[in-house]
Amino acid sequence: MTRIxxxxxxxxxxxxxxxxxxxxxxxxxQERQIAIxxxxxxxxxxxxxxxxxxxxxxxSDVLFNVIKWQTDLSxxxxxxxxxxxxxxxxxxxxxxxxxxxxxGAQAVxxxxxxxxxxxxxxxxxxxxxxxxxxxxxxxxxxLPVNTLSSSMLRKAMEKAITAENYELASQLRDELNRRxxxxxxxxxxxxxxx
Numbered sequence: 515m516t517r518i519x520x521x522x523x524x525x526x527x528x529x530x531x532x533x534x535x536x537x538x539x540x541x542x543x544q545e546r547q548i549a550i551x552x553x554x555x556x557x558x559x560x561x562x563x564x565x566x567x568x569x570x571x572x573x574s575d576v577l578f579n580v581i582k583w584q585t586d587l588s589x590x591x592x593x594x595x596x597x598x599x600x601x602x603x604x605x606x607x608x609x610x611x612x613x614x615x616x617x618g619a620q621a622v623x624x625x626x627x628x629x630x631x632x633x634x635x636x637x638x639x640x641x642x643x644x645x646x647x648x649x650x651x652x653x654x655x656x657l658p659v660n661t662l663s664s665s666m667l668r669k670a671m672e673k674a675i676t677a678e679n680y681e682l683a684s685q686l687r688d689e690l691n692r693r694x695x696x697x698x699x700x701x702x703x704x705x706x707x708x
Contacts, residue, residue: 517592517635520548522626523650525560534663535560537622539634540648541641547648548641550593550601551663552619563626578627591621593636596644598693599663605632664693 520539528534528551535557537550552560559572581587588608595602601618616624625634662670667690674683 516638518542518638518641520593520622520625520634520636520641521630522560522622523547523648525552525557525564527557528666534666537619539622541645544648544650546641546645548636548645550618550622551599552622556619556623559623560626574623574627578624578632582628582631589632591625591632591634593618593621593634593640595640599666662689664690 518541521542521544523538523540523544526536526538528536535552535554537552537560538547539550540547581589590606590608591603592606593601593603596618601621603616603618603621604613605616605621605624606613621634625632667686671683671686671690674680674686
């Protein structure tokens with residue numbers, strides 16, 4: 515499996531969304547970018563850290579230092595999938611191959627706290643599907659539909675209808691329907707197993 519090493523470029527707020535931020539990461543050549551949605555709390559955490567604002571040590575900082583001081587573990591982070599607007603990742607011990615699941619934004623934070631001592635990767639196929647061309651001067655970022663939260667999809671669909679862009683509205687509706695169907699299927703499976 516070919517993987518792409520990712521590097522955090524910036525954390526930004528999603529315009530019009532009070533509870534969402536975006537983490538912009540690029541490949542090593544800064545040719546392509548990926549945008550990972552994050553909560554407002556996570557966005558604020560990155561904003562403080564990246565602006566070099568003084569902040570008290572968080573538990574994540576303390577735990578990383580304990581790992582660094584007390585072990586010689588060989589660790590890496592790998593973003594493995596995206597589903598319904600949420601990236602999933604694993605923290606892997608490269609010696610024992612043990613893995614711990616975590617959210618994509620959490621993986622980016624651990625990579626940032628470690629100052630890249632715990633490298634962050636993404637499967638090349640997933641990266642190419644989800645990424646867009648990187649332009650550091652761009653004022654906006656394009657996002658694949660599957661990375662948007664359901665509330666963002668609904669708002670975007672309303673705007674597309676208002677703008678009479680019915681093709682886009684149809685694509686957004688289809689994504690919402692796909693998520694609703696998948697959610698219904700998951701609930702049915704859980705109910706039948708109880």
